[in-house]
Amino acid sequence: MSITGLKGRKVAILGLGREGLSTLKFLKKNRIKADVLDVKFDKNYTDRIKNYDVVFRTPGFPRLHPALVRAEKNGTIISSHIKLFFDLCAGKTIGITGTKGKTTTTFLIYEILKKKYGKNIFIAGNFGKPALDILPKLKKDSIVVLELSSFQLQDLNKNPATALITNITLDHLDPTGQFRPNTHQTAKEYIEAKLNIIRHQKNNDFAIIHPFLKNKIKNIGKGIKVFPEALLLETKLKGRHNLENIALAVEVGKIFKVPKEKILKAVKNFKGIEHRLEFVKKINGVSFYNDSAATNPDATLAALKSFTEPVHLILGGFDKGLDYKKLAQYISKSKNIKTIALIGQLKDKLYRILKPKEGLKIKRFKNLKEAGLTLYKKTDRNEIVLLSPGASSLDMFENYAQRGDQFKKLVRQL
Numbered sequence: 263m264s265i266t267g268l269k270g271r272k273v274a275i276l277g278l279g280r281e282g283l284s285t286l287k288f289l290k291k292n293r294i295k296a297d298v299l300d301v302k303f304d305k306n307y308t309d310r311i312k313n314y315d316v317v318f319r320t321p322g323f324p325r326l327h328p329a330l331v332r333a334e335k336n337g338t339i340i341s342s343h344i345k346l347f348f349d350l351c352a353g354k355t356i357g358i359t360g361t362k363g364k365t366t367t368t369f370l371i372y373e374i375l376k377k378k379y380g381k382n383i384f385i386a387g388n389f390g391k392p393a394l395d396i397l398p399k400l401k402k403d404s405i406v407v408l409e410l411s412s413f414q415l416q417d418l419n420k421n422p423a424t425a426l427i428t429n430i431t432l433d434h435l436d437p438t439g440q441f442r443p444n445t446h447q448t449a450k451e452y453i454e455a456k457l458n459i460i461r462h463q464k465n466n467d468f469a470i471i472h473p474f475l476k477n478k479i480k481n482i483g484k485g486i487k488v489f490p491e492a493l494l495l496e497t498k499l500k501g502r503h504n505l506e507n508i509a510l511a512v513e514v515g516k517i518f519k520v521p522k523e524k525i526l527k528a529v530k531n532f533k534g535i536e537h538r539l540e541f542v543k544k545i546n547g548v549s550f551y552n553d554s555a556a557t558n559p560d561a562t563l564a565a566l567k568s569f570t571e572p573v574h575l576i577l578g579g580f581d582k583g584l585d586y587k588k589l590a591q592y593i594s595k596s597k598n599i600k601t602i603a604l605i606g607q608l609k610d611k612l613y614r615i616l617k618p619k620e621g622l623k624i625k626r627f628k629n630l631k632e633a634g635l636t637l638y639k640k641t642d643r644n645e646i647v648l649l650s651p652g653a654s655s656l657d658m659f660e661n662y663a664q665r666g667d668q669f670k671k672l673v674r675q676l
Contacts, residue, residue: 272314273315274313274316275289275318277319281392285318312338317330319340343393344408352400357387357421357425360430362429362431369532374529378524382401384407388414389409390409410459424469470513498534500539539568542669545676548643549645559588566592571645573600575648576647601622601623601625603634604624606658630649634669
């Protein structure tokens, strides 16, 4: 959709979060009036969607919400911040999605390409600035590295010229079926949304995907590459999953012809991203790690596999109806997990699933602070206290970042 095509139409922005505010600012700058539909201003705001010609949906609002579907059937055009960006972007785009690893991979790609392209590289999307904020700075030879969530991708009808899928495991599901913010109704809906990052690629585009995805997508460009093997390079990042993220980033560096020595230097100097297996502090020989961004059991499993030292794990949070059997099996066989401190809405459910054994204690706590303080008192030198909840934070915190910040504050006060 063009700016000209929006003029003279009745336009609304659905949700006034980070992208909603950016969209409002962008439209205002281009002299396009837009109303804001948000629960903060009107409890019945969804009833008004049908009254508009064009509605810009923010990622948090479910794409299949009945009010949105009805309005679309009656002629309302449903767009979004990221769809408008792809319609107007003049530069080259690199899109990264996946259940986990996308933020680390996105930022590492940015660091690698910056070694060659300097200030003509931009980072935006789910991580970094909202995409429309950088639009005025872009030229035809600019490169934009975009982290894209399933919610941003779900109805996207144009694709990045280079697209990556780090992995797909189940997350962001709504077991209540109530179309809550930032959720999908089914596993199929979630997976299809992720795969939409490569569904509209052209023949000269690049896609880097897992081998099992190759037969699931039709009309992929000829530049398809199967997921590369994990690379053993000098890095500050922990865990095999991060070696896989590095391999993806290096592959993009090769596509854009970044010299090998510059790629290796970028990987070596990369310190990682906050709340993602982030080293916080070492106190009296006890090392604390903040992995609050681990919002599903697969992410926690990857974190646990990153350590050979004895680990005291803080686990639990909001119940999204995910399957914890695989994580429970790993914990039952593990020899280095000494304590599991359960918190949040999931603590009783996880207590029933997890099985205590010799050398492994499982306890429930009222909150994160109580769990952290107790573990510190009982942890020996050269051991790990790991916050890797394997669950959303919405039962006790606004988001995973607030949860991670509280953990880091607690550690620094010890």
